Amino acid sequence: MVLLLILLCVLGYAVSRFRRGRGGWVFYGLAFVLFVASACGPVPMWLAMHLQAPYASRPAITWMPRNAIVVLGAGNTLIFATGDVIPPVNAGNRLIESYTLYRECKQSGNDCKLIVSGGDGSHVGKSEAAVYGDSLLRMGLPRDDLMLESRSMSTWQNAAFVQPMLKAYAPQRVVLVTSAMHMRRAQKAFEHFGIDALPVRGDYIGLWYSWLPTSQSLALTDRCLHEYAGVLLYDIYNAMGWTPPSSRPAAR
Template structure:
């Protein structure tokens, strides 16, 4: 934690942006400044508030908590074992393809779920449709290399968005006779679940990769270089959910 604080001081944004706007606001509120600068006093003051809200971890953390809901369930919670289960895992990564941190978290969470429920796993993600050019295929290959039985693993590719991924998986889900689970990051789950319901799925959500943090009040109110990035992830889901509703892709 100490090293992280030192690094925040060395990096230029957003702390220095906040200090710059604060200096401009303080100057504009002085009685001896020119009329033009004085007229901008509210602009610079609003800029200080904006920079603080953008960079304070409390802002992004509370928005993430609002989207994710309750924190991770208890690790001791028992789940029903049913060999008819189908666990649908939404992949995450880049187009090379290569899994990113959320992708690995989803893979690990799906594996733990499978050890409890049994059944099969369906990995979903593009951009290609083969086992070497899709994230779904990469997840299936990785699962096999980690010792999971090949006959329990399937994948579909071709999608580049959450909506396209779920559309690709829908024929297999509709043909399945048994419980269906949907695995994705907790921050991504509301949009994914709403889209799945729009496509007629009756899937039980299994969110993983929770991003909400248990922060003390004072440190969470101080500017942090990680604040804007976390806020961007949360806003991506808020805006994405709105776009999906407007396009009729989700409820």
């Protein structure tokens, strides 16, 4: 979003400077309107609503004899004062939701594995899978039911690297846990690799208006645009035949 605003201002300056007219103010005006609409809430609210709405409700789950819960990473946080690496704030709800689902599955008397997927995308020396896995173990998850995928550096790789783990375990039910904002892009990747997973949102971002511009609204706009761009790129790559052939669903 910031780059788009800068581009509009640069275009406005170029038009005013080289054409010596008032056309540049059109670009300045567009930049101002876009900034206000983004920083005060209308744009991110509209974008986020369409991304999150399909996952607002938590689905009822019928557990099968063999189940796999896949939770996707959201980065890591390095505490510079101590050197410790911990899950970031926005990963907390994913961990809570995935562990809650695991408990529900086990209480139903069925077998269940929890797969954490995520490499060291934050470049802090530890993978998301390892850091989140430690948190889940402290929450009470049995080590035998924890599976770690620690190589992936993108949503696409999350799906690609989890696929063989699911094939080896052969679950009859797969549940995918990530943020509601991220779920559409994650589902596209997992479906491409033949993983028919039931989506369960780990978190849902609240929406608001503000009379004054806020950095939170600008950040939310950027995050939404990132998700839409990811979905669009997948569709383009798929249409151009630049992605591997789709697989049949591995589980439902």
